[in-house]
Amino acid sequence: MTSDTPQREPFLLTLGRHALLLAFVAISLWPVLDVLAISLRPGNRLRTTEFELFPRDATLASYRALFTEQPFLRWLGNSLLVSTAVTVTGVALASISGYAFSRFKFVGRQTMMVSILTTQMFPATMLLLPLYLMIAKLGLVNTFVGLVLFYVATALPFCVWQMKGFYDTIPHSLEEAARIDGCSPWNAFTKVVLPLAAPGLVITALFSFMSAWSEYLIAAQVLQDRELFTLPLGLKSFQSSMSTQWGLYAAASLLVSIPVVILFMLLSRYLVSGLTLGSVKE
Template sequence: MIKKTLAWFSILIFAVFSVYPILYVLSVSLRGDNAFQSQSLEIITSTSTLKNFVDLFTKTDFLLWMRNSLLVATMTTLLGVAFASTSAYALSRYRFRGRNMMLFSLLATQMFPATMLILPFYIILSKLRLIDSFWGLFLIYSSTALPFCVWQMKAYYDTVPKELEEAALLDGCSRWMTFYKIILPVSSPALVITALFSFLSSWSEYVIAAVVLQDPHLYTLPLGLRSFQASMATQWGLYAAGALIVSVPVLILFISISRYLVSGLTMGSVKG
């Protein structure tokens, strides 16, 4: 009984530490004095207002930034899922020269932060004339997220019995039909994890976007929110309101695919 009580108490403490920053940001977004710090612990006061949220949508380009971020994140997700699912299947099912070296190379890329690649990426994009272009972001985000996604998908494909494919081939299915109609449906948990990782890697990324995008009309949400900070002052109310709204799509995404998360993350690690 004592262990159970201590466990619940520990969970409660961690929950409070997790929820309090969110509530504090909510409090800042509802203030009308543009103040970040306050001596009061009240979240909603008599002076709280929704003015910051109204101004965010009516007086800034927030909707444009959100559209750009959705476009970039969606395209990156589609590219990540398409390339990871097909390349991981080839690495899982086929044996060819250089396969082990390719797997090692994919793993080795995860040892280095993406920021180390900013200069090489910038040189490549400038030669391709993709600076200040969404296609430049698609290329960078997809390539940096792909190694992890390939390893994740390969680990899951390794757990799928090969007898499923053999039975489909005997029934007259082509190799592509077998992959599309048999393997992909049973690999939905891994596909969800791949899509989630690709989406998150591009949705809130700032450093690479700040280097590639210069046109304010192409700003994504992180760049747009950064514009609220000036050298002499920061619009904390608008910043906090924007930060809360930015988290909503991610929260909805997590809730909608939560049933796939555990199986997708653990299946490939417990079977081989």
């Protein structure tokens, strides 16, 4: 990859880059290391009065309990299923509608764009009761379909706008050339434009995945059965007013973030490789 073979840069600038990045890495990791320490502490202690990354009496008991005493793997499976479904549906719908919003001037376009944003403007906690009423009335309790539907609906406004933004940066001349060569509108879109919007697809995918992966409020209304829990619900079940199982909670939190990091690792090369746009743009 071109960007990994460093071009010459003033030494001070390179040093500056590393200093800045290292400082932010430290800030990023600091609280997370604290979470790690909680997960290793015996008992259920959220706080201590000592600074110690690895508690003297560190134990992996919480991790062991997650896999042996709690249906953690089951929750993981549920979450993976739901989040994948949301990601695929969300990316598919957002990539096609974002394209229409970017390329065509049709009646109602602006109204539609603004109105999909409006759905994000209500404080979610205020919609708890009507949401539950609707889920109960429609018979969506304990179904993943209902959950996926709600998640896609909440993730889409951002995804649609994000995709539109990315398509806006891609020159129209590319599809026009393809159309002149005899491509159908659909093929011009999927074969020419879509591959160039890869960074947008990656961001949309990560966002959709994450919005399903970490969502609690809606899931708590839809899923009323421990076997069907997604990870956030499972984590929440370690909570209790003034007697939360902090060890389990912290251990599970760290494990829950691993798939996100892996997904980011897999997808982020499309965010940085520069293999898509640079060379083809005017």
